[in-house]
Amino acid sequence: MTALPDAFNQTLSQLLGDDWRTDATALEAHAQDNSWRHALPQGVALPSTREQVQAIVRACREHAVPLVGRGAGTGTTGAAVPTAGGVVVSFARMNRIVAIRAGDRCAVVEPGVLNGDLQQALMPHGLFWPPDPSSADICSIGGNLACNAGGPRAVKYGTSRDNVLGLVAVTGTGELIHCGGAYTKDATGFDLTHLIVGSEGTLALIVEATLKLAPRPRAQAGLRVLYRDAAAAAAAVSRVMVQPVTPTMLEFMDARSLELLRRNGAQVPDAGAMLLIEADGDDDTLPYLLNALAQAAEGDGMLELDVATDGSARDRLWAARRALSPALKSIAPGKINEDVVVPVSRIPELVEGVQRLSADARLPIVTFGHAGNGNLHVNILYHPDDADENARAHAALPQVFALALGLGGTLSGEHGIGLAKRDFMAQAFSPSTLDAMRAIKQALDPDGILNPGKVLPPPSAPQ
Incomplete structure (x- = not known):
């Protein structure tokens, strides 16, 4: 990897002062995300304004330096890892809530605003922003938009893409391009807002977002329903989703999940599956x-149904779900x-197929x-220091994706x-569809400097 040009370093130093970092501490702090993939950048830029972002991008383009936009680094796919070196553009300094309207x-925010901080600011107004990924307290709005984050509430309120009205972004x-605005109805031109959301910083860098807010509900209540097996639980999911009342959350846990919770001290009855x-x-x-x-949850295979209406009871209900990810480490490091995502009616086949892969x-x-x-999370657990287990775990991953695609689903x-799923995109989309995506990338990022090597597989990848 060649060193950054002296002229480039001088330009960034003059632009950002102490917020242009090339010291080892800063480079190491921006070398990985929550995927634990690791690659050192050659510099870290911390802009405070959109004009600085524009200047950084123009300098990178002039000197053919790749750049990766970064929020809080909580992503799990390696999208924020600077595998091509170059510059990490951290939006930590661009963390203003510009307006709450x-x-x-709607709220107008900069990309470095943390999801949790925005929710706190919205509480006095009786509003909230619906996306609630598991890292909601510490993840950034820019990162949420970049990967189209969701969370449990997405079943009723939608993902990030469904809850953004407009963007300002740097190609x-x-x-600087402006798309959308503080309105919910728009039949004007191409929908660039929703194209950029979910593009993982490969098309443009978001420098401002107008977010769609929802009224905070006055009351909430939950159900815990136990089933004989995954097929019975999945059939109940279909019944719940076909009737007029849309649940705020509808979470599934398989038998292994329940066994794991019991092993870690949670009071969860023995069952083949559970819905929250x-x-x-x-x-x-x-x-x-x-x-x-x-009534929709009841049916063949249901073993038990509990209702939680007060706050403490609901907290206990969801404590089991929140405890699952940390508890996985008790099985293997x-x-x-x-x-992966499949049509709701295919969930039993997905779970059954995963169980076969496990065996x-x-x-x-x-x-x-x-x-x-x-949208189910499939967690393959193994010991990384065991070469055989490591190989078997990574050999099972393509089979998980093939299973989901074979059931009419998608990769995420x-x-x-x-990086995690890039090479499987050729299985999910036809060559002509991928070519259309590459054409969009070429139009917005003609020199390919924005997050290179992410999302789209190389054209030469097997089709």
Whole structure:
């Protein structure tokens, strides 16, 4: 990897002062995300304004230096890892909540604002921003938008893409583009807002976002429903999703998940699968909503149904779900966590197929996640220092993707593609579809400097 040109270093130093970092501490701090992939950048830029972002991009383009946009680094696919070296553009300094427009039910924010901080700022207004990934307290809005983050509430409120109204972004040529705005209806030109959301910084760098807000519900209640097996639970998911009341959350846990929770001290009865269902509304309507969801959840294979209406009971209900990811480490230190999506009706086949893969690979695979969207997290557990287990775990991963695609699903619902799933895109899309995506990339980033090597496989990849 060649050193950064002296003229480039001088330009960035003059532009950013002490916020242009090339010291070893800064480079190491920006070398990985939560995928634990690691690659050192050659410099770290911490802009404070959109004009600085434009200048950084133009300098990178002039000197053919790759750059990677970075939020809080909580992503799991390697999308923020600077595998080509170059510059990491950290948005930590661009963390202003520009405006909360309660009357328009929107907020205007810079990309470095943390999801948790925004939620706190919105509370006095009786509003919230719906995306709630597991890292919500510490992840950034820019990162949420870059990978189209979701979370449990997505079944009712949608993902990040469904909750953004407009963007200001810097393309790979350093040009500033404005798309969308503080309105919910727009039939004007191409929808660049929703194209950029989920593109993982490969098309443009988001420097401002207008977010769609929702009223904070007055009341919430939850159900815990146990089933004989995964097939019975999945059939219940279909019944829940076909009736008029949309749950706020609808989470699935397989038998291995429940066994793991019991092993770690949670009071979870023995069952083949469990659903956690939540509804929100007001004090008058919530009982009717909850009753409709409970009736839909009942059916063949149901073993037990518990209702939690007060706050402490709901907290206990969801504590089991939140405890799952940390508890996985008690099985094995290594984890490959991929979030695949299938049509809701195909969830039983997905779970059954994963169980077969687990037996064939002789490794524990734990499945849980957002059943209402058909978005399940498949966790392959192994010991990285065991060469045979390591090989078997990574050999099972393509089979998980092939299983999901074979069931009419897709590679990711909320984690994104990054590096982890890039080479499987040729299985998910036809050559002509991938060519159309590459043409869009070429139009917005003609020199290919924005997050190179991510999302799209090379044209020469096997089709």
